[in-house]
Each structure stands twice: as structure tokens, then as C-alpha cells.
Amino acid sequence: MKSEVKNILTGIGLVPGRAKGRVFVFSTPQGITENxxxxxxxxxxxxxxxxxxxxxxxxxxxxxxxxxxxxxxxxxxxxxxxxxxxxxxxxxxxxxxxxxxxxxxxxxxxxxxxxxxxxxxGTFDLPIGPDTVFVAESISVPLALKLKAKRVAAVVLKELSSDSHAAIILANAQIPTVVGVSPEEFKSGETVYVDGDAGIVSRKPIGASDRREHIRRGRFFRTADGEEVELLLNLDVPEDVYWAERYGTGVGLLRTEYLINADLNRIDWERFARLDAPVIVRAYDVGGEKFHGVRGAMRLLKDLKERFNALLEVVKRYPNFRIMIPMVDLPETARLFHNYVTSMGVGEVGFMVEVPSFAWSLEDANEFASFFSVGTNDLWSFFTGRERGTSDIREQVNPVFGELLSHILRASRRPVSICGQLASDEEGLRFLLSLGYRRFSVSPSFFVRAVRIVEEWKDGR
Amino acid sequence: MSRVVRKVKLRNRLGLHARPSTLIASTAAKFESDIFLIKEEENGEVMRVNAKSLFGIMMLTAPMGTELTIEAEGPDAEEAVEALVRLIEVEKFNEE
The missing domain is CATH 1.10.1510 (Hypothetical Protein Yqey; Chain: A; domain1)
Known part of the structure; x- marks a missing residue:
């Protein structure tokens, strides 16, 4: 229990909207239901x-x-x-x-x-209704369905991933939700105000100045030393554009693997075009364990050529769109792609740096690239010989890997960002900032935390 | 009583994840016939599951591109297979 009662509690807005209601603090029973x-x-x-x-x-x-x-x-x-x-x-x-x-x-x-x-x-028979602000550590799908059925006013949780089904249920039901605030801050029965846009919960009505202070939107932020840092988002599917709209930023990595058999014309690209920030579309990264067959960039110019061309057509249509090529191995491959993309009428091309031979020879790829983006997971796994997903991400916070990442930064004469998972980890992001990286593309669920880490960052600690 | 067998290919983005599996199981449950989904594994093993069981369908862990055989036996076997083929191949689970 806190000795001092705070009027405004700051979390992260998960579902936008504002509401007022009486707190119900939920805790999971210890025993199990009979029958x-x-x-x-x-x-x-x-x-x-x-x-x-x-x-x-x-x-x-x-x-x-x-x-x-x-x-x-x-x-x-x-x-x-x-x-x-x-x-x-x-x-x-x-x-x-x-x-x-x-x-x-x-x-x-x-x-x-x-x-x-x-x-x-059991069936979650709880004393909750349209006047309730539901407070808990976290919630699962059945409980989220219950909150939807009971039409609670708002939800405040300590933790919930933005891509979980429970979060989607709350979003679809448009129940204002704030995460990152502990249930210990509340007493059942007290009245609170919840602002899902600003990500704050307050014991007093929330004024315009409180909101301005807490809504963290935008693409550029400053470290404590005043250095500019760019934060974009990694999106798995086009429907996730919602997050870029909410945070007022762009897309540093739009994955397209799930679109490989989709009709690209049926996707609402206009929403991406309206973002007023870059949208980096990564061409299909298939093969290996991500779908059967050989992995590598060259497939885009062979068996996937038609699909790749369709993607280029989309990129050509909108001035803020850029194409990015995954799994490039050598400067020669970058040259081939630069020439091909230019011949298709697309002005710029960027490359993923995720294969060690490309990282090693990056200097000679500068002339073909408009930007680079480092895929830390694959780079780490190819560099160390460890299979993807078998080691803890924090193992990447490692001086040997740091040396390779620094080499990339030194060798590049183009903007270099990190779109790998390492940037979506607190310790990982601080490690990358310490190496001198200033452009990142992170998971939507990490964006607000990333802003905080950046703004607290001071070189030399 | 009739027995109907048809082959289909999964064309939706994520394969048989939660939502498509839910749609298959709830569609299959509307029919009286016994309905099975059959998938041949890469090692040649054959998985045969009850299409009315969500667990059964998810046991297939079928990604995009997988070929499945639908088999139905019972008074409404023809209609059942018809409905599932429409859901999987024509409507593609209304995902795109």
C-alpha cells in the first residue's frame, strides 16, 4: 500500500476514450470452483x-x-x-x-x-455494471468477454499485451482501458476518472493540461541530453495501422509474409498514406522456418517476382511508402535490387542488415541504398550459430555483438535504424542507445515505454 | 446415407488459427453427418480429426497452403461438405 494517495496515476492508454466510475478491484480466488x-x-x-x-x-x-x-x-x-x-x-x-x-x-x-x-x-459472477471501473493485475479472454457483456465503464490493469485477444475484445467493445497501473493504488468503491487516450487515471476530473502532458504522440523525441531519436512501429498485419494512427508515428517495418496470397488492392493503404510519416514495407521474407523453401532475397526476383512487383506497385502509389529488401547477403545483391527497383519506377530502396556477410561488407552497399534497418534477431542467430528463438533476447546485450552493431553504424553513410526485437526490450533499447543508435522501430505495445526510456537517456549514464 | 469426400487448400493468411478453426467447428456442428478433416503430414503420417471439435481442428496445426481432405458421412453429407468448401475456399473465412 502506498502511504501517500496520488491524484493522477500514469499508465499507457490501450483503448481510447474517457469514463468515470466506481472502482472494483478484482483478485483471482485461491481455491477452485466445485463441480x-x-x-x-x-x-x-x-x-x-x-x-x-x-x-x-x-x-x-x-x-x-x-x-x-x-x-x-x-x-x-x-x-x-x-x-x-x-x-x-x-x-x-x-x-x-x-x-x-x-x-x-x-x-x-x-x-x-x-x-x-x-x-x-467459475462464471465470473462479479458485482460489476455500467458504473464500474474494473481494476485488476491482468485479464484473460473469458473475463474480457464478461466485462464486455456487463458494459463496464472502464478498465485499469497492471499488464496486458496490446496484441492479446483480451485486448482486442476490449478495443472492439470500446471500453476505455489503461495499462501499467497497479491495483494496489486503488480501493474498491472510490470514484475515479479514466482517460484511455492520455493513459491516465485520476481521482479528480482530468483537465486539458493533464491530458496534454500525458499524451505521448509523435515520431521524434529527445533524450535527456537533447539528442533527437526517431521511434516508428513494427506492424504484423495492415489492420495494425491503428497503432500508428494512435501514436502519431510511422511504420518502420510492415511485415508482408501474411499478405503473400492476399489481394493487395483490398487493403486500406489510404490509412497508411495519411500517416504523414514513412511507411517501410518489407518485401516477403519467406523460406526457412518462415514458410517452406529456400530463404533469401533472390527469391523475390525469381519465383516470387510477380508478387514482388505487385508490392512495388503499391509502394509507387504513395509518396511516404518505401520498399525494404530482407535477407540481403552481399553488396552485389543490393546492386541488383537497386537496379531492378529503379527499372520498375520506384525511386528508393532500403535493405535489412541481418546476414553477417552484408554487415561486414556494408560500406560497399551504401551507393545502392537509401536506408538500412538492422534485424537483430536474425543477425544474432546467424552471427552466433544459435537457432532463432532459442536464446533469451538479453543475451544479445553482449560486447561482441555490440562491436558488430557499432561496425554497421560506422560503415553506413545512410540512415540506419533497428527494427529487431532488441529495440523493444528495455535493457536492449538502452544498450542500442549506448552504442549510438538513434532510430528505432518497436512493437506497438512497447512504444510508450520506449518514449520514456529515450527521454530519460543520458549518454555515459 | 451417403459418403462425400472433397479436397481443399487453405488460402487464408494465417492458416487454421483460432478464428478459422472456430468457424469450421461451428459450421460443421450444424450438420447431422459425421465430418472429418484429414491432413497428410510431411512424414507421410495421416491426421484425421473430428471437424466438429475445435481441439481436433487445432490439432492439425495447419498453416496457409495446407491441403486438407473433408470427409462426411450421413444424411446431409453433401450439404455439409458443400458448406465447408465454401467457407474454406470461396469465402476464405472472410478474412481478406
């Missing part, structure tokens, strides 16, 4: 009413799944304790999904989370 199968049936009945909500149907199908329920029934009949029975019933699915790609592995974790949540909380 679990019956609770699941009641929950399924409730969810059935939300027919138009795909997440509600997803949860309903999980908890009514014939395979899962049959396994659960057998375990309970053998008097296995409920918690263990749930684990056993879920095991075949979870093991299979965990062994698959990281995308499915994350989904498996989410499914387990959903079931565990219902096991602890």
Missing part, C-alpha cells in the same frame, strides 16, 4: 447468447469440445483431482501445438489460460 463440468456448461450457455462474437464462440467451442469433455469426464470418474484432470484432458492438444510454430504455441498457452481461469473463477 467444474457444470460450471463449464453454464458458461457455455452464457456465451451462446453472444452469437456474433467470434471470441465468445471460440471459448464456447473449447469448453464444450467433445474430445476435451470426454477426457475430462474419464479423469474425474477416476477421482483425479480437478486441476490435474484438466491438465491431462488438455495435454494432447497442447503438446501438439507447442511443437508446432511459435504462433500455434502462443495459442496453446491461451487455451490453457482460458480453462484455468474458468477453473478458478
Amino acid at each position: 467444474f463440468p457444470e460450471v463449464l456448461d453454464r458458461m457455455a450457455e452464457e456465451l451462446k447468447r453472444e452469437e456474433g462474437d467470434i471470441f465468445a464462440q471460440f471459448v464456447r467451442l473449447i469448453i464444450t469440445d467433445p474430445t476435451f469433455r470426454e477426457r475430462l469426464r474419464l479423469c474425474l470418474k477416476l477421482e483425479v483431482p480437478t486441476e490435474e484432470a484438466v491438465d491431462i484432458a488438455l495435454r494432447p492438444l497442447v503438446e501438439r501445438m507447442m511443437a508446432s510454430d511459435p504462433f500455434f504455441a502462443r495459442k496453446a498457452e491461451e487455451i490453457v489460460q482460458i480453462i484455468r481461469d474458468i477453473l478458478r473463477n
Whole structure:
């Protein structure tokens, strides 16, 4: 408990909008619900009413799944304790999904989370309503659905990733949400004001000056020494343009792997064009573990040529769009792409620096490039021989890797940014700032924290 | 009673993730017939799952480009397969 009651608490706005209401502090019960199968049936009945909500149907199908329920029934009949029975019933699915790609592995974790949540909380019969400001450590999908059904006024959480399903449910339901504020700051029953745009919670009405002070929007920020730093966003799919609009910045990396079979004309590119900031479209990075087949830039000029041309057509249409080529290995490859892209009427091209041979020979690639962007994950894995995703990201905060990253900065005569995951980690970002990097593209969920780290940054600590 | 078998290819961006799996299971559940999805693994092993079970479908862990066989047996097998083919290949789960 804090000894001093603060009037304004600063977090991060997750869902925009403003609301006032009475606090309900939620904490997960310690025990488990009795008669679990019956609770699941009641929950399924409730969810059935939300027919138009795909997440509600997803949860309903999980908890009514014939395979899962049959396994659960057998375990309970053998008097296995409920918690263990749930684990056993879920095991075949979870093991299979965990062994698959990281995308499915994350989904498996989410499914387990959903079931565990219902096991602890039953059907979430809570005293909440349209007047409630719901306060908790974090929330899962079933609880988010409950908050939506009860139409709570606002939500304040300590943690919630912006790309989780629970966050999407809150966003779709337009419930103003602030994350990064601890439940310990509140007492149930007190009245608070929530501002999801500014990312603040207050015990007094929020005035215009409070809002101005807290809304962190923009593309350029200054370190404590007054040096300018650029912050852009990494987006997985075009629908995520929402985050760039919210933070008033551009896109340092738009991934296109998921668009490879999509009709590019059906994407709302105009929203990107209106950003008034660069939008860097990275050409399909396929092959290796990211889809089958050979990995490497040259595929863009061979079997993927038609798809690549379609992407270039999009880039050509908007003055703030740039094309970026992944997996370039040598200056010669950069030259080929520069010539090809120019012949297609696209004026500028940038290159990912993620293959060590390209980092090593970067000086000779300057004349073909308008900019470079360092993909730290791949560069680290190719540099050290460690498989992608097998080591902790903080291992990259390492003087040997630092030397390579410094070399890139010295060798380049073009703007160099970091779009790798290292820039979306607190320690990683400070490491990169200490090496002299001043341009970054980060995950939307990290943007506000990145602004804070940059503004607190002083060279030489 | 009839038995209907059809092959389809997944063309949506993310393959059989949560949303498409939900749509397949809820579509399949509308029919009386027994419906299965079959996927041949790279090692030649064959996975055969109940199309009305979300867990079953997610067990396939099928990314974009995967070929699946839909098999239905029962009084409305023809309609069931028809509906699933439309969802997967024509509407592409309404994702794009």
C-alpha cells in the first residue's frame, strides 16, 4: 500500500476514450470452483447468447469440445483431482501445438489460460455494471468477454499485451482501458476518472493540461541530453495501422509474409498514406522456418517476382511508402535490387542488415541504398550459430555483438535504424542507445515505454 | 446415407488459427453427418480429426497452403461438405 494517495496515476492508454466510475478491484480466488463440468456448461450457455462474437464462440467451442469433455469426464470418474484432470484432458492438444510454430504455441498457452481461469473463477459472477471501473493485475479472454457483456465503464490493469485477444475484445467493445497501473493504488468503491487516450487515471476530473502532458504522440523525441531519436512501429498485419494512427508515428517495418496470397488492392493503404510519416514495407521474407523453401532475397526476383512487383506497385502509389529488401547477403545483391527497383519506377530502396556477410561488407552497399534497418534477431542467430528463438533476447546485450552493431553504424553513410526485437526490450533499447543508435522501430505495445526510456537517456549514464 | 469426400487448400493468411478453426467447428456442428478433416503430414503420417471439435481442428496445426481432405458421412453429407468448401475456399473465412 502506498502511504501517500496520488491524484493522477500514469499508465499507457490501450483503448481510447474517457469514463468515470466506481472502482472494483478484482483478485483471482485461491481455491477452485466445485463441480467444474457444470460450471463449464453454464458458461457455455452464457456465451451462446453472444452469437456474433467470434471470441465468445471460440471459448464456447473449447469448453464444450467433445474430445476435451470426454477426457475430462474419464479423469474425474477416476477421482483425479480437478486441476490435474484438466491438465491431462488438455495435454494432447497442447503438446501438439507447442511443437508446432511459435504462433500455434502462443495459442496453446491461451487455451490453457482460458480453462484455468474458468477453473478458478467459475462464471465470473462479479458485482460489476455500467458504473464500474474494473481494476485488476491482468485479464484473460473469458473475463474480457464478461466485462464486455456487463458494459463496464472502464478498465485499469497492471499488464496486458496490446496484441492479446483480451485486448482486442476490449478495443472492439470500446471500453476505455489503461495499462501499467497497479491495483494496489486503488480501493474498491472510490470514484475515479479514466482517460484511455492520455493513459491516465485520476481521482479528480482530468483537465486539458493533464491530458496534454500525458499524451505521448509523435515520431521524434529527445533524450535527456537533447539528442533527437526517431521511434516508428513494427506492424504484423495492415489492420495494425491503428497503432500508428494512435501514436502519431510511422511504420518502420510492415511485415508482408501474411499478405503473400492476399489481394493487395483490398487493403486500406489510404490509412497508411495519411500517416504523414514513412511507411517501410518489407518485401516477403519467406523460406526457412518462415514458410517452406529456400530463404533469401533472390527469391523475390525469381519465383516470387510477380508478387514482388505487385508490392512495388503499391509502394509507387504513395509518396511516404518505401520498399525494404530482407535477407540481403552481399553488396552485389543490393546492386541488383537497386537496379531492378529503379527499372520498375520506384525511386528508393532500403535493405535489412541481418546476414553477417552484408554487415561486414556494408560500406560497399551504401551507393545502392537509401536506408538500412538492422534485424537483430536474425543477425544474432546467424552471427552466433544459435537457432532463432532459442536464446533469451538479453543475451544479445553482449560486447561482441555490440562491436558488430557499432561496425554497421560506422560503415553506413545512410540512415540506419533497428527494427529487431532488441529495440523493444528495455535493457536492449538502452544498450542500442549506448552504442549510438538513434532510430528505432518497436512493437506497438512497447512504444510508450520506449518514449520514456529515450527521454530519460543520458549518454555515459 | 451417403459418403462425400472433397479436397481443399487453405488460402487464408494465417492458416487454421483460432478464428478459422472456430468457424469450421461451428459450421460443421450444424450438420447431422459425421465430418472429418484429414491432413497428410510431411512424414507421410495421416491426421484425421473430428471437424466438429475445435481441439481436433487445432490439432492439425495447419498453416496457409495446407491441403486438407473433408470427409462426411450421413444424411446431409453433401450439404455439409458443400458448406465447408465454401467457407474454406470461396469465402476464405472472410478474412481478406
